[in-house]
Amino acid sequence: MVTTSIPVWETHSPAHICPFDQACSYLDWAGKELKLDAGLLEILSHPRKVVTVSIPVKLDRGEIRVFAGHRVQHSDVLGPYKGGIRYHPAVTLREVSALAMLMTWKCALLGIPYGGAKGGIPIDPKQFSIGELERISRRYISELIKDIGPSVDIPAPDMGTSAREMAWMMDTYSVNVGHAVPGVVTGKPISIGGSRGREMATGRGVMIIVREALADRGQSLAGAKIAIQGFGNVGGAAAQLLHQAGAKIIAVSTGNGGVFSEHGLDIPALKAYAAENRRSILGFPHGTFISNADLLTLPCDVLIPAALENQITEDNASQIQAKMIAEAANGPVTLEANHTLEGRGVIVLPDILANAGGVVVSYLEWVQGLSYLFWDEERVNREMEHLMVQAYRQVMQQSKARQVNLRLAAYTLGVGRVAQALTDRGLYP
Numbered sequence: 001m002v003t004t005s006i007p008v009w010e011t012h013s014p015a016h017i018c019p020f021d022q023a024c025s026y027l028d029w030a031g032k033e034l035k036l037d038a039g040l041l042e043i044l045s046h047p048r049k050v051v052t053v054s055i056p057v058k059l060d061r062g063e064i065r066v067f068a069g070h071r072v073q074h075s076d077v078l079g080p081y082k083g084g085i086r087y088h089p090a091v092t093l094r095e096v097s098a099l100a101m102l103m104t105w106k107c108a109l110l111g112i113p114y115g116g117a118k119g120g121i122p123i124d125p126k127q128f129s130i131g132e133l134e135r136i137s138r139r140y141i142s143e144l145i146k147d148i149g150p151s152v153d154i155p156a157p158d159m160g161t162s163a164r165e166m167a168w169m170m171d172t173y174s175v176n177v178g179h180a181v182p183g184v185v186t187g188k189p190i191s192i193g194g195s196r197g198r199e200m201a202t203g204r205g206v207m208i209i210v211r212e213a214l215a216d217r218g219q220s221l222a223g224a225k226i227a228i229q230g231f232g233n234v235g236g237a238a239a240q241l242l243h244q245a246g247a248k249i250i251a252v253s254t255g256n257g258g259v260f261s262e263h264g265l266d267i268p269a270l271k272a273y274a275a276e277n278r279r280s281i282l283g284f285p286h287g288t289f290i291s292n293a294d295l296l297t298l299p300c301d302v303l304i305p306a307a308l309e310n311q312i313t314e315d316n317a318s319q320i321q322a323k324m325i326a327e328a329a330n331g332p333v334t335l336e337a338n339h340t341l342e343g344r345g346v347i348v349l350p351d352i353l354a355n356a357g358g359v360v361v362s363y364l365e366w367v368q369g370l371s372y373l374f375w376d377e378e379r380v381n382r383e384m385e386h387l388m389v390q391a392y393r394q395v396m397q398q399s400k401a402r403q404v405n406l407r408l409a410a411y412t413l414g415v416g417r418v419a420q421a422l423t424d425r426g427l428y429p
């Protein structure tokens with residue numbers, strides 16, 4: 001087992017499953033399959049840089065609060081650090097470190113010239129006014145000014161953040177350096193150099209990978225029964241695109257539960273309902289209540305966890321009735337659960353492949369910005385689809401060649417490419 005030296009001042013993960021230990025277990029598994037040298041694995045198991053800053057902010061009612069803001073830069077062997085920024089109460093340094101490592105393998109698997117990073121602030125954005133969120137976001141980026149930049153580390157949205165936060169961050173960075181630097185973040189509004197298609201990109205990527213995986217099994221999206229946990233940027237977009245493609249979305253949930261309909265939910269109506277009800281879907285009239293736990297064990301063709309990590313564990317893996325799981329979230333299935341599911345013949349489309357559409361379009365946004373030439377949405381979607389399908393085919397090929405499941409196939413490709421680059425750069429003797 002690889003070891004790690006995440007600083008001891010870390011506040012401990014509230015969940016009983018440590019996400020960073022999980023990420024290291026996956027790395028360890030890939031390392032064994034690739035027969036990587038122990039020293040090389042040791043390097044890959046450590047983030048290159050871990051930054052935690054204090055964010056003092058005056059709230060609307062006059063009170064001063066100080067929040068912790070993390071940014072973990074796992075690897076820049078293949079290019080600038082890349083990865084989202086999460087605002088969620090469960091954020092810990094260990095979680096951010098795990099997510100940063102996943103970004104490294106994801107970018108390598110997709111063949112885009114980035115390393116991996118992630119950032120996060122342990123807050124519930126719903127508890128703050130827009131003005132407070134703006135002050136938090138601006139101060140966080142001011143504190144990280146020396147650690148980020150368009151050729152150093154390029155943040156993007158993740159849970160709890162969106163184009164709005166990216167715009168504040170781009171502006172804060174630009175004001176600090178004295179000129180506009182759109183390339184410092186991706187997932188920005190189109191008005192300041194964002195890419196068409198980025199908002200729907202992660203959900204679109206999920207739809208593409210599910211479509212390919214079903215097609216390989218002789219099934220089409222039309223009529224496929226799908227359950228989705230999470231109805232935010234990723235889950236909402238995936239639901240919309242899958243619904244448009246004719247799939248039957250039988251259940252959708254948010255943090256406080258969801259709705260179920262055996263006949264399939266009217267996704268445009270559900271989206272409109274959520275927009276009117278501060279993103280809650282409870283009480284939607286055309287369906288019945290379902291808990292998050294029950295949603296996960298529904299009989300369906302495809303289960304799409306699109307919220308938090310560690311949702312499918314040893315505790316519920318044997319009850320999963322889906323034939324296929326597409327990991328739209330990062331790390332929703334634990335290693336042990338993955339083994340149980342594999343033993344039961346459930347196909348798991350791994351996060352570093354299934355949810356890569358977001359970072360792929362972030363890359364396309366960065367490329368458009370660097371070349372001062374912006375594409376229409378059709379071109380963005382086409383280029384993204386090409387990279388997603390190419391990566392899917394490579395994972396399938398690797399799975400066959402090595403006789404391993406799709407997660408190990410994806411990991412051996414991602415980890416293997418980073419290990420090769422590290423060696424070629426002379427960083428590993």
Ligand SMILES: NC(=O)C1=CN([C@@H]2O[C@H](COP(=O)(O)OP(=O)(O)OC[C@H]3O[C@@H](n4cnc5c(N)ncnc54)[C@H](O)[C@@H]3O)[C@@H](O)[C@H]2O)C=CC1
Nearest residue numbers: 158159160202230231232233234254255307329330355358
């Ligand atoms: N935004 C992006 O471009 C990308 C996001 N991801 C991953 O997708 C996942 C979701 O991210 P976003 O959609 O951007 O976040 P979001 O903040 O837009 O939406 C999150 C959704 O999850 C729900 N949720 C929160 N806690 C929950 C719980 N305990 N049980 C069930 N649902 C819960 C929320 O109510 C909301 O519907 C995360 O794991 C993120 O890392 C992965 C790749 C890119």
Ligand SMILES: O=C(O)CCC(=O)C(=O)O
Nearest residue numbers: 083084156158358359362
């Ligand atoms: O778009 C990006 O750069 C990063 C997206 C992200 O955080 C992820 O893929 O988990």
